[in-house]
Amino acid sequence: MYDGLSAVYDYGQNGAELKNNIKEYWWKSMTQMNENVVGIDSAIFMHPTVWKASGHVDAFNDPLIDNKDSKKRYRADVLIEDYIEKLNDKIKKEVKKAAKRFGEQFDEQQFLETNQRVLGYKQKQKDIMAEFVTAMDAGDLERVRQLIIDLEIACPVSGSRNWTEVRQFNLMFDTKLGSVSEGANTIYLRPETAQGIFVNYLNVQKTGRMKLPFGIAQIGKAFRNEIVARQFIFRMREFEQMEMQYFVKPGEEMKYFEEWREKRLKWHHAMGINADKYRWHEHDKLAHYANAAYDIEFEFPFGFKELEGIHSRTDFDLSQHEKFSGKKIRFFDNESGESYVPYVVETSIGLDRTFLSVLSACYNEEKVGDETRVVLNIPAPLAPVKVAVLPLVKKDGLPELAREILNELKFDMNCQYEEKDSIGKRYRRQDAIGTPFCITVDNQTAEDRTVTLRHRDTMEQERVSMDKVAEIVKEKVDMKALLKKLI
Ligand code: GAP
Numbered sequence: 001m002y003d004g005l006s007a008v009y010d011y012g013q014n015g016a017e018l019k020n021n022i023k024e025y026w027w028k029s030m031t032q033m034n035e036n037v038v039g040i041d042s043a044i045f046m047h048p049t050v051w052k053a054s055g056h057v058d059a060f061n062d063p064l065i066d067n068k069d070s071k072k073r074y075r076a077d078v079l080i081e082d083y084i085e086k087l088n089d090k091i092k093k094e095v096k097k098a099a100k101r102f103g104e105q106f107d108e109q110q111f112l113e114t115n116q117r118v119l120g121y122k123q124k125q126k127d128i129m130a131e132f133v134t135a136m137d138a139g140d141l142e143r144v145r146q147l148i149i150d151l152e153i154a155c156p157v158s159g160s161r162n163w164t165e166v167r168q169f170n171l172m173f174d175t176k177l178g179s180v181s182e183g184a185n186t187i188y189l190r191p192e193t194a195q196g197i198f199v200n201y202l203n204v205q206k207t208g209r210m211k212l213p214f215g216i217a218q219i220g221k222a223f224r225n226e227i228v229a230r231q232f233i234f235r236m237r238e239f240e241q242m243e244m245q246y247f248v249k250p251g252e253e254m255k256y257f258e259e260w261r262e263k264r265l266k267w268h269h270a271m272g273i274n275a276d277k278y279r280w281h282e283h284d285k286l287a288h289y290a291n292a293a294y295d296i297e298f299e300f301p302f303g304f305k306e307l308e309g310i311h312s313r314t315d316f317d318l319s320q321h322e323k324f325s326g327k328k329i330r331f332f333d334n335e336s337g338e339s340y341v342p343y344v345v346e347t348s349i350g351l352d353r354t355f356l357s358v359l360s361a362c363y364n365e366e367k368v369g370d371e372t373r374v375v376l377n378i379p380a381p382l383a384p385v386k387v388a389v390l391p392l393v394k395k396d397g398l399p400e401l402a403r404e405i406l407n408e409l410k411f412d413m414n415c416q417y418e419e420k421d422s423i424g425k426r427y428r429r430q431d432a433i434g435t436p437f438c439i440t441v442d443n444q445t446a447e448d449r450t451v452t453l454r455h456r457d458t459m460e461q462e463r464v465s466m467d468k469v470a471e472i473v474k475e476k477v478d479m480k481a482l483l484k485k486l487i
Contacts, residue, residue, distance in 0.1 A: 007226055007237040014433050015355070017384035017414060019240075022354050023219055025382065025482055026242045029267055030217040033486055037215035037244065038208060042196025044221060048187050050195050051172065053324035054317060060191060061168035063136070063144060064227055067155035068162040073227055076144050076166045079153050080132050085303060087121045094118055133285045141166040171224045173237075189223035194346060196220070197245045198317045201342075202329055205247075212331055212342055213256060215246040219351065231302055233352040240351035247342040249333070250315065256345045257292050257312045263486070264310055264347050265296060270485035271379045273361040279304060289316030298357045307357055308349035315341040358382065362434065368459070376434030377457055379482065385435045386413035386477040390426050392442040394419050401466070402441040405451070408470050413477055431456055437473050441466075 011019055031039045051057045063076040094117055099106045112118055128151065135143035145166045154161050173189040190196065197216045204216055219242045226235050233239075248256050261280075268278055276299075283293035292312040297304040318329045318341045330339045362377045380386065389406045391398035399419060409415050416435070418426050423440060430438055440452040440461075449466040453473075464472060475481070 005237070007235060009233055009236060009352075014384040018358070018378070018382060018434075019351060019355055021382040021384070021479075022351060022358065023240075023242065024479060026267075026349070026351075026354075027217070027219060028479060028483055029486055030215070030244055033483060034215065036210070036213065037217055037246075038204060038210075039217045039219075040197065040200055040204065041220065042193070042200055042218060044190050044223075045177070045187055046190060046195060046199070048185070049324050050199060050321075051188050051191075053320040054195050054198075055320070056172055056188075056191060057170075060171050062171060062227065063141060063166050064169050065145065065148065065166045066164040067158055067160065068164060069160040070155050070158035072155060072157050074155075075227070076141075076148060077132070077136075079148055080128065080144075080151070083151050083153055084125050084128055087125050091118050091121050094121075129284050136285060141168070169225075169227055171226065173223050173225050190221075191224050192222050192348070193218045193220045193241045193243045194245060194348065195317070197243065198321055198344075201245075201247065201318060202327075205331065212333070213246055213248040213252070215244050217242075217244040219243075231300070231305075233356050234300065234302075234305065236352055241348060242351055242354075243346065243348045246345040246347075247331070248345060250340060250343045253312050253314070253343040253345055254292065257310070260345055260347055261294060261310050264308060264349075266486055268296065268307075270482050271358065271382070273358070277357075277361055278307075281306070287311075289314055298353075300356065301360050307353050308347065311346045311348070313344045313346050315343050317344065318342065373428055373431055375431040375456065378434040378436075380436040380477045381479045381482050383434045383436050383477070384414065385416050385430070385433060387437040387439060387473050388416045388418055388426070388430045388435050389439045390417075390423060390441065391419050392423060392440060396443060397446055398441050398443070401445050402439075405439055405441070405466060405469065409473065412470075412474055427454065427459075436477065439469055439473075 027039060030037045064073055065076045065079070066073050091112075094115060095108060095111060098111050098115070099108070128147070131147055132144065135141075135147065142165065145163060148163060149161065152161060155163075172191050174186050175189065177185045177187045197218055200216065204210060205214070208214075219240065221238060222241045223238050226237055246256055246260060265278065269275055279297050279299075281295040281297045281304075283290075283295070286293055290311050290313055294310050295306045296308040296310070298307040321327075322329045322341065329341060331342050332339045358378060359376070364375050364377055366373050366375060376383075378384075387409060389402045389409070391402040402417065402419075406415055406417050416430070418429075420426075427438055434456070436456045438454040438456075440454065442452065445451050445466060450463050451466050451469055452461050453464050453469055454461045
């Protein structure tokens, strides 16, 4: 009604269900499937000193550059990353050409390792990244600009290379606590949920009598004043994060880092989305406090991009909070008699990005006879509506029988009852929102209490007893089906 704000989105009735189901999958995988991970819910507003301690006030910046002709603003690092990605496309083209030329004898691995043109592109990628990392480490923004000029990167809108200087912009939103007359205090909307976990470390450890290693998980809103808001819900100003900080004994962090990398990839793969859509990206430029960092990237419709970060953050955050609060944040190790600040392995994933990954990978258009059916092949436990109950006609007692089934199922899952339009049209509508099962009640049901169970993905229909159908569906749509794949 009011045009909306860019990079701020509302989710409708099906979106909200899908989002809640993804949250449930993540939350249970963390807190139920790991005996030593507990969940909290910390406030969005926090004491402003938290963000001084964490480094966000001084260093949570993006390097931005403007094109003078289009007046469009870009993240300098993204312009450079996109350039590097284009070199990947060139490599793919070389592979395709060679595969055509050599036919069955083509050995892709060997080609990638020996072809001079491919090796040249790969070297160029390395050189560009090295130059960018050196410039950013030195805080030399003029050198970053020079790199963009030297690579002849043009503005995608104006096509010109007429760039301003590169400037740093802080991404935190601020607001005022209390009325101005009482002496307003600037506070920030949290740009990550992680700091709420760090400041609650001692509360959780002491009240839960937790021993290292243990984890604290949290799902919640985060806010960033993203200057360059593009790609739908990929980069938002208000979004949700699902983060887990795993506190470990110093020196043991790499073991747990590897363990969590494996666990997190398994979590993604368990959804059944094509495994080729995920890849690891090792950070070239580590934050000064991190000693290892990997991203899980996903192939979104606009290319491979970060979906989740798994970072070994050392004792940086807890030590900073010790320093700024003047309070000790130590773990007393009964076994060794030592007391120390724990190290942290973090897993941090965007809920909205996960939503987009599921939506984009599960959206399919299929030819069925002369028609095209749009179907969302969402994993059944995540689907917004689990089952639609459909009386074939609105008479002969069929609606009553359908409601009998619905009244049993609705305690366990989200169901829909639909009696309008032809059965074919109703199936298509349910396919389009990803409903894994439709139960059709027809005249035979009145005679022998059997129904048609239709499967979304195969469109197969089977005749099952009305008294058994709930049990069959429940097993398939239960979150347990996904969680069991994690062990
Ligand atoms: N505590 C670490 C942290 O916040 P991050 O890489 O800045 O790390 C973690 O963010 C995840 O949050 C990202 O991998 C991404 O999925 C999600 N995310 C970050 N910024 C986002 C934005 N503007 N819109 C949507 N999701 C975002």
